[in-house]
Amino acid sequence: xxxxxxxxxxxxxxxxxxxxxxxxxxxxxxxxxxxxxxxxxxxxxxxxxxxxxxxxxxxxxxxxxxxxxxxxxxxxxxxxxxxxxxxxxxxxxxxxxxxxxxxxxxxxxxxxxxxxxxxxxxxxxxxxxxxxxxxxxxxxxxxxxxxxxxxxxxxxxxxxxxxxxxxxxxxxxxxxxxxxxxxxxxxxxxxxxxxxxxxxxxxxxxxxxxxxxxxxxxxxxxxxxxxxxxxxxxxxxxxxxxxxxxxxxxxxxxxxxxxxxxxxxxxxxxxxxxxxxxxxxxxxxxxxxxxxxxxxxxxxxxxxxxxxxxxxxxxxxxxxxxxxxxxxxxxxxxxxxxxxxxxxxxxxxxxxxxxxxxxxxxxxxxxxxxxxxxxxxxxxxxxxxxxxxxxxxxxxxxxxxxxxxxxxxxxxxxxxxxxxxxxxxxxxxxxxxxxxxxxxxxxxxxxxxxxxxxxxxxxxxxxxxxxxxxxxxxxxxxxxxxxxxxxxxxxxxxxxxxxxxxxxxxxxxxxxxxxxxxxxxxxxxxxxxxxxxx
Amino acid sequence: xxxxxxxxxxxxxxxxxxxxxxxxxxxxxxxxxxxxxxxxxxxxxxxxxxxxxxxxxxxxxxxxxxxxxxxxxxxxxxxxxxxxxxxxxxxxxxxxxxxxxxxxxxxxxxxxxxxxxxxxxxxxxxxxxxxxxxxxxxxxxxxxxxxxxxxxxxxxxxxxxxxxxxxxxxxxxxxxxxxxxxxxxxxxxxxxxxxxxxxxxxxxxxxxxxxxxxxxxxxxxxxxxxxxxxxxxxxxxxxxxxxxxxxxxxxxxxxxxxxxxxxxxxxxxxxxxxxxxxxxxxxxxxxxxxxxxxxxxxxxxxxxxxxxxxxxxxxxxxxxxxxxxxxxxxxxxxxxxxxxxxxxxxxxxxxxxxxx
Numbered sequence: 001x002x003x004x005x006x007x008x009x010x011x012x013x014x015x016x017x018x019x020x021x022x023x024x025x026x027x028x029x030x031x032x033x034x035x036x037x038x039x040x041x042x043x044x045x046x047x048x049x050x051x052x053x054x055x056x057x058x059x060x061x062x063x064x065x066x067x068x069x070x071x072x073x074x075x076x077x078x079x080x081x082x083x084x085x086x087x088x089x090x091x092x093x094x095x096x097x098x099x100x101x102x103x104x105x106x107x108x109x110x111x112x113x114x115x116x117x118x119x120x121x122x123x124x125x126x127x128x129x130x131x132x133x134x135x136x137x138x139x140x141x142x143x144x145x146x147x148x149x150x151x152x153x154x155x156x157x158x159x160x161x162x163x164x165x166x167x168x169x170x171x172x173x174x175x176x177x178x179x180x181x182x183x184x185x186x187x188x189x190x191x192x193x194x195x196x197x198x199x200x201x202x203x204x205x206x207x208x209x210x211x212x213x214x215x216x217x218x219x220x221x222x223x224x225x226x227x228x229x230x231x232x233x234x235x236x237x238x239x240x241x242x243x244x245x246x247x248x249x250x251x252x253x254x255x256x257x258x259x260x261x262x263x264x265x266x267x268x269x270x271x272x273x274x275x276x277x278x279x280x281x282x283x284x285x286x287x288x289x290x291x292x293x294x295x296x297x298x299x300x301x302x303x304x305x306x307x308x309x310x311x312x313x314x315x316x317x318x319x320x321x322x323x324x325x326x327x328x329x330x331x332x333x334x335x336x337x338x339x340x341x342x343x344x345x346x347x348x349x350x351x352x353x354x355x356x357x358x359x360x361x362x363x364x365x366x367x368x369x370x371x372x373x374x375x376x377x378x379x380x381x382x383x384x385x386x387x388x389x390x391x392x393x394x395x396x397x398x399x400x401x402x403x404x405x406x407x408x409x410x411x412x413x414x415x416x417x418x419x420x421x422x423x424x425x426x427x428x429x430x431x432x433x434x435x436x437x438x439x440x441x442x443x444x445x446x447x448x449x450x451x452x453x454x455x456x457x458x459x460x461x462x463x464x465x466x467x468x469x470x471x472x473x474x475x476x477x478x479x480x481x482x483x484x485x486x487x488x489x490x491x492x493x494x495x496x497x498x499x500x501x502x503x504x505x506x507x508x509x510x511x512x513x514x515x516x517x518x519x520x521x522x523x524x525x526x527x528x529x530x531x532x533x534x
Numbered sequence: 535x536x537x538x539x540x541x542x543x544x545x546x547x548x549x550x551x552x553x554x555x556x557x558x559x560x561x562x563x564x565x566x567x568x569x570x571x572x573x574x575x576x577x578x579x580x581x582x583x584x585x586x587x588x589x590x591x592x593x594x595x596x597x598x599x600x601x602x603x604x605x606x607x608x609x610x611x612x613x614x615x616x617x618x619x620x621x622x623x624x625x626x627x628x629x630x631x632x633x634x635x636x637x638x639x640x641x642x643x644x645x646x647x648x649x650x651x652x653x654x655x656x657x658x659x660x661x662x663x664x665x666x667x668x669x670x671x672x673x674x675x676x677x678x679x680x681x682x683x684x685x686x687x688x689x690x691x692x693x694x695x696x697x698x699x700x701x702x703x704x705x706x707x708x709x710x711x712x713x714x715x716x717x718x719x720x721x722x723x724x725x726x727x728x729x730x731x732x733x734x735x736x737x738x739x740x741x742x743x744x745x746x747x748x749x750x751x752x753x754x755x756x757x758x759x760x761x762x763x764x765x766x767x768x769x770x771x772x773x774x775x776x777x778x779x780x781x782x783x784x785x786x787x788x789x790x791x792x793x794x795x796x797x798x799x800x801x802x803x804x805x806x807x808x809x810x811x812x813x814x815x816x817x818x819x820x821x822x823x824x825x826x827x828x829x830x831x832x833x834x835x836x837x838x839x840x841x842x843x844x845x846x847x848x849x850x851x852x853x854x855x856x857x858x859x860x861x862x863x864x865x866x867x868x869x870x871x872x873x874x875x876x877x878x879x880x881x882x883x884x885x886x887x888x889x890x
Contacts, residue, residue, distance in 0.1 A: 348811055359801075
């Protein structure tokens with residue numbers, strides 16, 4: 001009999017201890033929110049050559065804020081602070097010490113482009129003797145553009161005016177690989193296109209990377225035939241042997257028709273796509289360049305596979321799903337642009353956190369005193385149960401911090417403090433049932449068995465309501481409300497688990513002790529005399 | 535027996551139904567006051583909702599507290615101050631008028647100029663080095679709309695849940711109680727013009743969840759006692775009153791264990807340790823938690839009782855009684871019976887106290 005009761009108690013202690021050990025061993029730590037610890041900040045300022053003004057600019061900025069928020073929310077439950085300050089967008093992310101990561105998340109230039117492959121080039125530029133495309137000093141200045149309008153381009157190919165202003169005008173008209181403005185031989189000697197010169201309407205040369213990230217080919221790609229704007233949504237999943245992204249195109253001529261036109265051209269090896277491969281380029285990186293084997297696709301049949309790991313596949317799907325920003329912003333890593341990335345301090349800081357933690361501990365002590373005064377040994381059991389669910393909550397929060405970038409804000413700390421009281425409620429409900437049964441003439445042992453199912457039913461249905469509410473709020477909201485819903489749901493589940501698997505056997509165990517049966521006052525329950533008095 | 539001792543032994547006989555009328559009137563008065571406060575004074579929405587001004591100054595080695603103290607005379611001690619990257623950033627509330635003026639680059643408001651001067655002084659920079667712009671809301675309308683939609687779905691689903699699980703009168707009672715608690719807490723924010731920040735919204739949601747949970751525990755007890763309708767020939771009001779007396783001590787204990795930590799945040803955290811940001815937040819929670827417990831006993835219960843007395847029928851009582859018995863029997867069979875087999879002569883649940 002004793003074994004029946006001790007087994008679950010020891011079991012839950014081992015499980016909780018094991019999880020705690022795992023959490024510590026895995027180095028999971030709780031991420032603190034922007035208000036407590038600060039984070040990384042990315043400031044985005046529209047690129048200087050933006051032509052939008054007035055209301056159009058206003059709308060584009062608002063839309064950008066919305067897209068960035070969706071992206072950040074899609075990554076997890078971090079509570080970002082995203083504001084528009086006049087014409088700038090300021091994005092603050094909690095705990096993102098790695099500024100590079102912050103940039104990736106904000107993903108400011110990500111646009112998916114489908115470009116036909118015009119030629120396959122060796123991995124390094126080949127010097128063709130007397131090639132006019134390599135200027136005297138151009139090579140020494142590092143990577144330069146491929147654009148005819150670039151300073152390294154032969155002067156006769158386009159007007160000499162400022163390159164950035166009128167790229168389009170400088171490029172010969174054509175679709176895909178038609179009329180590139182230079183020959184394939186020229187391309188052999190040209191370096192890879194740098195990000196600044198990667199413009200949708202111009203041909204580019206980009207490296208194709210193997211699984212280790214080393215270039216093994218370079219592809220000369222034609223003009224963009226369609227962009228991510230033709231997409232309706234995208235998902236990432238593990239298919240076959242690798243992570244892939246599954247885009248779904250919009251129906252109609254702005255969507256799948258564009259894609260099928262490109263696919264058809266490649267399938268038939270038309271001049272605009274003479275190699276027959278259609279490259280999928282995201283942010284200047286060739287994700288894949290599959291050969292088109294059929295001229296017609298259904299809109300939800302396309303798979304983008306590349307060297308994706310899970311994070312990159314999910315990030316890519318996210319970017320595709322929420323679209324690219326309607327505005328071009330200056331590059332935050334370029335000091336001359338208005339945009340930048342840097343670390344910021346907490347808005348409240350350590351003092352507030354300390355105050356919250358100390359207040360929480362004092363509160364916990366007061367509650368422990370009260371529970372002991374009122375329920376004696378049962379109160380001690382209740383506090384142990386609180387310790388167990390508290391430990392579990394800590395393990396969960398730190399795990400969520402690692403995987404879903406959940407950040408604990410001061411509001412979250414206070415929420416935890418409030419949950420001290422509410423999670424004791426289940427115990428109070430049970431103990432009051434016990435008291436009532438004993439007063440009604442039951443022995444301690446039988447009351448323990450009879451009262452639990454009744455009390456647990458109450459606790460279960462009430463917690464289920466909280467859980468339903470939490471789920472609804474989690475799915476339908478964003479930002480801090482979502483973080484709240486997550487905590488509410490977790491607390492409800494842990495409360496049920498701790499009550500069923502810990503409090504039930506512990507109270508049963510207490511009920512079996514001779515010590516308690518002889519001295520009922522130790523359990524804070526009515527004594528025989530008081531029961532008989534009535 | 536003293537009252538305390540009776541409370542300890544769950545033998546209180548508080549005539550809840552007699553208190554309902556006067557307490558409902560009091561509640562109604564507070565509600566009207568709250569609604570009036572919300573309607574006439576409005577909420578003091580923080581920077582996160584309304585936007586404000588943003589200042590940036592190049593500054594090395596400056597403490598946020600230093601800046602906060604300097605801004606205190608202007609009444610801007612609650613500004614969001616951040617350092618890092620060699621730049622001091624200050625964001626604070628500004629009126630819409632000032633924001634519009636600032637946006638169109640017009641002659642700025644005196645308060646804007648004052649902040650600029652102070653920031654220039656404290657960092658030892660020229661005033662021209664201080665850049666000023668408007669800061670848009672970080673909690674935009676989009677987030678609010680999503681939250682409101684979610685809340686509407688939440689209330690509908692919870693109402694259905696309580697209707698299926700308990701009765702529709704109780705669903706109405708529970709939602710009225712939750713609305714009552716939220717309106718009063720929000721009303722306090724309006725009347726005292728406390729600043730509403732995103733954490734405040736979370737506090738409101740916490741109160742909502744707590745109030746709902748508490749009401750469900752109370753209603754569950756009422757439901758457990760419904761067999762007394764036929765067994766002991768009690769009226770519905772008497773049944774509810776009995777249930778309320780039975781859960782009374784549980785309500786008191788739960789309130790105490792929930793409120794003690796919040797009081798600690800208020801007294802220790804914000805009082806002694808001076809974390810001002812915690813004060814209004816903890817105050818809202820404290821009031822909300824007290825009202826949350828109170829409303830289960832004095833708002834939700836009478837509401838459900840009045841509705842039940844008006845619209846309920848005998849049939850549904852018997853039906854629901856049979857249902858709850860069936861649930862109980864099923865539950866019992868699923869739980870392994872313990873060493874002491876209960877005496878079949880003693881029926882397990884119905885209470886024997888027929889003292890009244």
